Amino acid sequence: MKVTMNRSAFMQELQTVQRAISSKTTIPILTGVKIVLTERGLTLTGSNADISIETFLAVDNEKAQMIVESAGSIVLQARFFSEIIRRLPEDTFTMEVVENEQVAITSGKANFMVNGLDADNYPHLPVVESRDQLKLSAQTLNQLISETVFAVSAHESRPILTGVHFVLENQQLLAVATDSHRLSQRIIPLEQEAEDFNIVVPGKSLIELSRSLADDEEEIAVSIMENQVLFQTENMLFYSRLLEGNYPDTNRLIPHQFNTEIEFTVPSFLAAIERASLLSHEGRNNIVRLSIKEDAVMLYGNSPEVGKVEEALSYEKVSGDPLEISFNPDYMKAALRAFGDMSITVRFISAIRPFTLEPTADQANFIQLITPVRTN
Amino acid sequence: MKVTMNRSAFMQELQTVQRAISSKTTIPILTGVKIVLTERGLTLTGSNADISIETFLAVDNEKAQMIVESAGSIVLQARFFSEIIRRLPEDTFTMEVVENEQVAITSGKANFMVNGLDADNYPHLPVVESRDQLKLSAQTLNQLISETVFAVSAHESRPILTGVHFVLENQQLLAVATDSHRLSQRIIPLEQEAEDFNIVVPGKSLIELSRSLADDEEEIAVSIMENQVLFQTENMLFYSRLLEGNYPDTNRLIPHQFNTEIEFTVPSFLAAIERASLLSHEGRNNIVRLSIKEDAVMLYGNSPEVGKVEEALSYEKVSGDPLEISFNPDYMKAALRAFGDMSITVRFISAIRPFTLEPTADQANFIQLITPVRTN
Numbered sequence: 001m002k003v004t005m006n007r008s009a010f011m012q013e014l015q016t017v018q019r020a021i022s023s024k025t026t027i028p029i030l031t032g033v034k035i036v037l038t039e040r041g042l043t044l045t046g047s048n049a050d051i052s053i054e055t056f057l058a059v060d061n062e063k064a065q066m067i068v069e070s071a072g073s074i075v076l077q078a079r080f081f082s083e084i085i086r087r088l089p090e091d092t093f094t095m096e097v098v099e100n101e102q103v104a105i106t107s108g109k110a111n112f113m114v115n116g117l118d119a120d121n122y123p124h125l126p127v128v129e130s131r132d133q134l135k136l137s138a139q140t141l142n143q144l145i146s147e148t149v150f151a152v153s154a155h156e157s158r159p160i161l162t163g164v165h166f167v168l169e170n171q172q173l174l175a176v177a178t179d180s181h182r183l184s185q186r187i188i189p190l191e192q193e194a195e196d197f198n199i200v201v202p203g204k205s206l207i208e209l210s211r212s213l214a215d216d217e218e219e220i221a222v223s224i225m226e227n228q229v230l231f232q233t234e235n236m237l238f239y240s241r242l243l244e245g246n247y248p249d250t251n252r253l254i255p256h257q258f259n260t261e262i263e264f265t266v267p268s269f270l271a272a273i274e275r276a277s278l279l280s281h282e283g284r285n286n287i288v289r290l291s292i293k294e295d296a297v298m299l300y301g302n303s304p305e306v307g308k309v310e311e312a313l314s315y316e317k318v319s320g321d322p323l324e325i326s327f328n329p330d331y332m333k334a335a336l337r338a339f340g341d342m343s344i345t346v347r348f349i350s351a352i353r354p355f356t357l358e359p360t361a362d363q364a365n366f367i368q369l370i371t372p373v374r375t376n
Numbered sequence: 377m378k379v380t381m382n383r384s385a386f387m388q389e390l391q392t393v394q395r396a397i398s399s400k401t402t403i404p405i406l407t408g409v410k411i412v413l414t415e416r417g418l419t420l421t422g423s424n425a426d427i428s429i430e431t432f433l434a435v436d437n438e439k440a441q442m443i444v445e446s447a448g449s450i451v452l453q454a455r456f457f458s459e460i461i462r463r464l465p466e467d468t469f470t471m472e473v474v475e476n477e478q479v480a481i482t483s484g485k486a487n488f489m490v491n492g493l494d495a496d497n498y499p500h501l502p503v504v505e506s507r508d509q510l511k512l513s514a515q516t517l518n519q520l521i522s523e524t525v526f527a528v529s530a531h532e533s534r535p536i537l538t539g540v541h542f543v544l545e546n547q548q549l550l551a552v553a554t555d556s557h558r559l560s561q562r563i564i565p566l567e568q569e570a571e572d573f574n575i576v577v578p579g580k581s582l583i584e585l586s587r588s589l590a591d592d593e594e595e596i597a598v599s600i601m602e603n604q605v606l607f608q609t610e611n612m613l614f615y616s617r618l619l620e621g622n623y624p625d626t627n628r629l630i631p632h633q634f635n636t637e638i639e640f641t642v643p644s645f646l647a648a649i650e651r652a653s654l655l656s657h658e659g660r661n662n663i664v665r666l667s668i669k670e671d672a673v674m675l676y677g678n679s680p681e682v683g684k685v686e687e688a689l690s691y692e693k694v695s696g697d698p699l700e701i702s703f704n705p706d707y708m709k710a711a712l713r714a715f716g717d718m719s720i721t722v723r724f725i726s727a728i729r730p731f732t733l734e735p736t737a738d739q740a741n742f743i744q745l746i747t748p749v750r751t752n
Contacts, residue, residue, distance in 0.1 A: 080658065080682060087651050102683075109690075110651055114683030275463045275486055282456065306456060307478075307490030314485075 001037050001072025002096040005057075006065040007088055007107070010042075013055045014082050016236065017046035019208045020053040021078045027123075032075040034122045035095075039068060045125065046078060051205045052125050053212065054237040065092060072097050073119035084112055126228045126239060133224055134168065134194045138233070139216040144175050145206045147186045147366065150334045152203035153179035163200035165247040176250050177203070182331045183250060183369040184338060197224050200247050205240035212238060254369060255356065258347035260292055260323045263316035263360055265343050270336040272311050276301030277329035279309050287326045287373045292318060292348075301329075316343060316360075325351045326375045335368045377413050377448025378472040381433075382441040383464055383483070386418075389431045390458050392612065393422035395584045396429040397454045403499075408451040410498045411471075415444060421501065422454060427581045428501050429588065430613040441468060448473050449495035460488055502604045502615060509600055510544065510570045514609070515592040520551045521582045523562045523742065526710045528579035529555035539576035541623040552626050553579070558707045559626060559745040560714060573600050576623050581616035588614060630745060631732065634723040636668055636699045639692035639736055641719050646712040648687050652677030653705035655685050663702045663749045668694060668724075677705075692719060692736075701727045703748045711744045 014033065023031055025048060034045040041058040059066050074097050085093065088107035096104045097116070105112040136144075145164070153161035158180075167174045168190075176185040209231055213220070223230040224242075231238040276288040276299050283303035291298040297315050302308040325348060335357055336344075343360040357368040390409065399407055401424060410421040417434040435442045450473050461469065464483035472480045473492070481488040512520075521540070529537035534556075543550045544566075552561040585607055589596070599606040600618075607614040652664040652675050659679035667674040673691050678684040701724060711733055712720075719736040733744040 077682065080654070083654050084651070087647070087654065089647060089651075109688040110648070110685065111687065112651075112655075112683060112685045115681070271463070271465060272486070275460070275465075275488075278456070278459050278463065279488075305491070306453065307488060309486065309488045311487065312485040 002069035003037050004067045004092055004094040007091055007093050009064040011085055013044050013057050016055050016212055017044045017053045018078055020046035020048055020051045022048045023079055029075055029117055029122055031077055033078040034075050034119050036073040038071050050202055050241055051208055052239040056235045074103055075117040075119050075122055128223050128230050134222040136220050138213040138218040138220055141220050142210050142213055144186055145210045147338050148175045148177040148184045149203045149206050151177040151182055151184040160243055160245040160247055163202045163243040164206055165200050167198050169196045181371050185367050187365045200243040201229055201240055209238050255349055258349055260320035260348040262318045263345050266336050266339050267341055268314050272299050272313055273329050273332050276309055279303045280329055282306045286328055288329045289326045292323045323348055325372050327370055327372045331370050378445035379413050380443045380470040383467055383469050385440040387461055389420050389433050392431050392588055393420045393429045394454055396422035396424055396427045398424045399455055405451055405493055405498055407453055408493055409454040410451050410495050412449040414447050426578055426617055427584055428615040432611045450479055451493040451495050451498055504599050504606050510598040512596050514589040514594040514596055517596050518586050518589055520562055521586045523714050524551045524553040524560045525579045525582050527553040527558055527560040536619055536621040536623055539578045539619040540582055541576050543574050545572045557747050561743050563741045576619040577616055585614055631725055634725055636696035636724040638694045639721050642712050642715050643717055644690050648675050648689055649705050649708050652685055655679045656705055658682040662704055664705045665702045668699045699724055701748050702751045703746055707746050
């Protein structure tokens with residue numbers, strides 16, 4: 001194997017597959033990046049227990065300035081290898097497998113000789129049988145992820161809740177996540193015909209996937225296998241394992257009848273929650289209290305040791321019964337950040353029942369749920 | 377005490393004194409910032425075992441938009457207080473001491489009530505008897521610090537070496553730091569008359585001082601007391617304790633006769649050292665090897681587990697005996713970064729004697745010393 005190519009074009013590919021490479025793995029070869037060179041171009045692979053990423057840099061990619069002298073393959077320790085590439089003196093470099101899995105890396109007057117591993121010993125990636133069940137733009141997929149993934153559980157006590165539940169049926173794609181204290185659900189109507197599916201993808205995989213999809217315009221093909229899902233772009237394959245087990249029926253959690261309703265603009269409500277949480281974070285119970293009356297909506301935060309805050313909230317519209325309700329401000333902050341800069345409607349049944357948050361303008365497709373904290 | 381003022385002007389002062397405030401102190405009142413309001417303006421004080429900072433915001437400072445309604449004083453928990461100020465909704469805020477050391481902080485519709493402490497219980501800062509022994513521009517002082525402080529010892533086994541030694545005599549100011557493996561010394565000729573002194577200032581204090589001196593043009597008055605030094609700008613007093621004990625005589629460490637001499641430009645030499653250290657960091661001995669011959673200057677890094685690197689170095693000029701010498705690349709990197717983008721001359725006696733680095737253009741005033749590593 002011998003190739004000369006542009007350093008920054010290669011570095012970009014390497015950084016993408018490095019998202020799947022952990023230095024903490026117990027399988028030594030998985031700390032490495034697998035490099036396969038053919039006449040067509042260069043394939044890099046990185047993998048851990050949860051995700052695998054494969055990228056392809058074509059020989060005719062202009063930025064790559066690639067000159068393939070001989071095909072071949074090798075595995076190199078990823079973190080160390082990328083440090084070397086990053087610090088090479090020239091814009092291009094040459095990489096050649098010499099004898100005994102040794103790799104010569106040359107750029108300008110710098111000559112590295114590093115120890116590699118036989119690429120034949122690298123584990124095989126899953127075989128994809130049915131391809132392209134669904135196509136989504138990177139923008140849509142990223143939005144779907146950012147609107148739900150924050151609500152997955154961080155605890156392994158119920159592993160199924162550490163993933164986002166994706167359900168495709170009746171020509172619509174539903175994504176929902178809950179940690180049993182709050183829930184976020186987004187529905188996207190599809191224009192294409194697609195086969196139904198029902199999978200749970202680990203939240204951590206989705207976060208890495210989102211980071212790997214830089215170009216909003218790109219189209220992603222989604223393929224689902226027995227226990228894997230593949231997200232494929234023109235030059236990248238992103239595999240994630242699926243979580244096994246039945247996801248709870250979240251539909252029955254979402255209430256439909258309410259007694260109090262209020263409209264906020266997100267940025268001003270979020271700023272007030274952040275102020276109130278400064279005090280709630282200092283106290284033993286991390287809660288803030290919202291008081292809704294016809295003539296005033298107040299937010300209270302309190303810490304006996306440090307002090308207290310009260311603030312009259314600005315709101316667009318309020319209706320229904322007066323209400324006093326307490327909740328964890330961190331759940332509210334995460335929920336509000338997922339909405340971004342828009343107007344939302346918050347609906348309550350009572351002080352002890354979960355309440356809903358929805359965009360005021362588009363209520364059908366995005367809903368969040370927060371369970372209040374009982375204070376007496 | 378009651379005052380209304382501009383939030384960002386106040387925030388800036390608060391951030392400066394916060395450099396001296398640790399949340400880990402065992403004296404509770406020192407986690408607080410002392411606030412003293414008079415008709416003239418607002419004084420903030422923060423302090424820990426090593427340094428104390430006092431800033432003054434004058435009532436006639438236009439940016440401060442200050443309206444003093446009544447004078448007074450209070451101590452507020454610094455981290456928490458600055459979080460509140462940072463998150464207030466309006467550009468201005470009002471702060472009022474009500475009863476029982478409670479402080480009302482109001483901005484727009486947000487009303488905080490926080491618990492303070494009696495300012496009379498705050499420790500007194502040292503009294504400065506002799507003032508203004510020396511005046512320096514912030515730029516000169518910052519340069520002096522950045523050129524020496526990296527070489528102080530990080531170990532408390534010889535506490536005196538954790539400081540920078542400042543000596544004023546014969547109308548010149550000398551600053552020197554060493555951790556016994558490397559040394560950095562800068563001399564600044566003074567135009568003013570000044571009383572001689574000989575002090576050791578903790579490296580950590582100097583780093584905080586440097587961060588507090590944002591404006592290069594500002595003039596700093598230096599006053600030395602029994603066991604304290606005061607650096608004073610128009611609106612800030614920065615006190616540091618001094619280290620007690622005799623600083624070793626570093627003059628005798630600096631050699632004056634050499635057998636090999638080479639000139640490098642710093643950026644290209646530094647880049648090569650960084651590449652070689654990638655490999656030395658992986659090995660058990662963190663060393664790189666420099667080989668100087670009349671026709672080639674080579675740098676080698678090696679790690680039996682991972683691989684090796686060799687690089688022909690670019691240099692300006694070489695003379696004297698051929699030499700093979702090994703050293704810790706981290707000391708070399710720190711030394712080169714202190715020089716910045718310039719040409720330096722490196723002079724060697726032998727493979728086992730410390731070598732010197734000096735700016736090629738200005739050798740009298742800045743010298744660094746690195747002890748090599750014996751490899752056999």
